[in-house]
Amino acid sequence: xxxxxxxxxxxxxxxxxxxxxxxxxxxxxxxxxxxxxxxxxxxxxxxxxxxxxxxxxxxxxxxxxxxxxxxxxxxxxxxxxxxxxxxxxxxxxxxxxxxxxxxxxxxxxxxxx
Amino acid sequence: xxxxxxxxxxxxxxxxxxxxxxxxxxxxxxxxxxxxxxxxxxxxxxxxxxxxxxxxxxxxxxxxxxxxxxxxxxxxxxxxxxxxxxxxxxxxxxxxxxxxxxxxxxxxxxxx
Numbered sequence: 001x002x003x004x005x006x007x008x009x010x011x012x013x014x015x016x017x018x019x020x021x022x023x024x025x026x027x028x029x030x031x032x033x034x035x036x037x038x039x040x041x042x043x044x045x046x047x048x049x050x051x052x053x054x055x056x057x058x059x060x061x062x063x064x065x066x067x068x069x070x071x072x073x074x075x076x077x078x079x080x081x082x083x084x085x086x087x088x089x090x091x092x093x094x095x096x097x098x099x100x101x102x103x104x105x106x107x108x109x110x111x112x113x
Numbered sequence: 114x115x116x117x118x119x120x121x122x123x124x125x126x127x128x129x130x131x132x133x134x135x136x137x138x139x140x141x142x143x144x145x146x147x148x149x150x151x152x153x154x155x156x157x158x159x160x161x162x163x164x165x166x167x168x169x170x171x172x173x174x175x176x177x178x179x180x181x182x183x184x185x186x187x188x189x190x191x192x193x194x195x196x197x198x199x200x201x202x203x204x205x206x207x208x209x210x211x212x213x214x215x216x217x218x219x220x221x222x223x224x225x
Contacts, residue, residue, distance in 0.1 A: 032212050034212070034214070036216075041218070042218055043117075043203050043205075043216035043217050043218045043219050044156070044203070044216045045216065046213065046214065046215065046216075049212060049213075089156060091156075093212070095212060097168075097169060098144065098161055098163060098168040098169050099144050099146045099161045099163075099168075099169065099205070099207060099214060100146070100158045100161060100169040100171065101146070101148075101156075101158060101205075101214065102158070103148075103155055103156035103157075104155075105155050106155060106156075
């Protein structure tokens, strides 16, 4: 019940295209859903996060869509750029219990020029 | 504003030894969490400290322990190292441990 399932494992898109990564969770105690971007040799960097009281949040080219009833959320990267090539992780946290992020398996995104 | 600082960046240890990793959180952040990242298991939560108290603990054996000091700096210790402990160990800090976690670049531990 603590798992977060992420798909796809890898994704290749052309420059200017839309990248979509999906996650699903089971634990209804999760109430904070961040997305992280990780480059080789670096720690994960927070991209954008959402709470279940909203269905969508947009920051620049990055949008999170959240479906509470389906227990699913997704990251959309609009106008994908080669510099977006990285590993993306979704995560979930029951924030009333402090910090104990449960991460998805990760998606290796490659944006071809 | 300085980020989360982890030292050392790289470590090579022999099986059976113990190791201590250090994490300095962002100034003002009182919550420090530790994660293990491996290719096979991904990112897994180890434990969280808040105001010098362990608030959460993941499913790792007792060989993994940590502590937090009054200045919020944290250390993580692994005793009796096993080959499977080879991983990138990441520290994350946040103001109140509710959201907005910032990760350090990690310590790459290799056990031989």
